[in-house]
Amino acid sequence: MNVTRGFTGRPRVADPGLPPGQYDAGDDWPVLSAEVTPDIAPEDWTFRVDGLVAAPRTWTGEQARRLPDSAYEGDIHCVTGWSRFGVRFGGVSLDVFLDAVRPDASATHAVAWSHTGYTTSLPLADLTGGRAWIAFTYDGRPLAPEHGGPARLLVPHLYFWKSAKWIAGLRLLDHDEPGFWEQNGYHARGNPWEEQRYSGD
Numbered sequence: 001m002n003v004t005r006g007f008t009g010r011p012r013v014a015d016p017g018l019p020p021g022q023y024d025a026g027d028d029w030p031v032l033s034a035e036v037t038p039d040i041a042p043e044d045w046t047f048r049v050d051g052l053v054a055a056p057r058t059w060t061g062e063q064a065r066r067l068p069d070s071a072y073e074g075d076i077h078c079v080t081g082w083s084r085f086g087v088r089f090g091g092v093s094l095d096v097f098l099d100a101v102r103p104d105a106s107a108t109h110a111v112a113w114s115h116t117g118y119t120t121s122l123p124l125a126d127l128t129g130g131r132a133w134i135a136f137t138y139d140g141r142p143l144a145p146e147h148g149g150p151a152r153l154l155v156p157h158l159y160f161w162k163s164a165k166w167i168a169g170l171r172l173l174d175h176d177e178p179g180f181w182e183q184n185g186y187h188a189r190g191n192p193w194e195e196q197r198y199s200g201d
């Protein structure tokens with residue numbers, strides 16, 4: 001069934017792949033950054049996992065790229081309304097990093113931080129089970145700096161603000177510690193299918 005909605009803008013087809021309140025941005029990939037794009041050489045990039053873990057660890061870019069790789073092909077959803085279908089990222093599953101540091105049973109949440117200082121918080125369960133990545137490539141090519149290259153967090157089943165660009169680390173906690181947007185009223189989890197945009201949603 002085709003549904004045209006709204007008084008302005010192009011008619012839209014109700015797409016079962018589109019979460020409520022989202023529109024299909026097509027091939028257009030907007031850049032949304034609170035910071036100036038940093039210039040991080042792949043050999044200078046590092047990724048740390050610490051907090052409530054048995055064996056905190058920092059990987060160099062070279063070490064991280066040697067881990068078993070895996071791909072994500074699917075959709076992404078920004079809280080400002082755009083979604084993109086069928087995007088393709090390559091990287092390493094976060095399960096690989098988490099298995100290496102051995103999370104404590106008490107760990108329930110995580111804060112991700114970027115080399116630029118950006119932070120975002122989310123339930124640890126959303127980072128496991130093959131649903132989150134450290135992404136190095138987009139469409140088979142190195143991730144562009146403005147999109148988080150050399151590496152970004154990718155948690156595509158949550159709103160895209162959780163996917164921290166220029167990812168530097170992950171701290172495991174036994175409580176929620178709101179990050180940048182979460183401190184500014186955005187949702188602790190951010191599930192687009194439940195339209196969890198703001199903290200009261």
Ligand SMILES: Nc1nc2c(c(=O)[nH]1)N[C@H]1C(S)=C(S)[C@@H](COP(=O)(O)O)O[C@H]1N2
Pocket residue numbers: 029030031032033034035078079114116118146147148160161162163164165166
């Ligand atoms: N470091 C950092 N990561 C970030 C952001 C940011 O401002 N800084 N913005 C977030 C938001 S709101 C979105 S929608 C996506 C945008 O990623 P893109 O610029 O590659 O589209 O990155 C997320 N990760």
Ligand SMILES: [Mo]
Pocket residue numbers: 032078079080160161
């Ligand atoms: Mo966003």
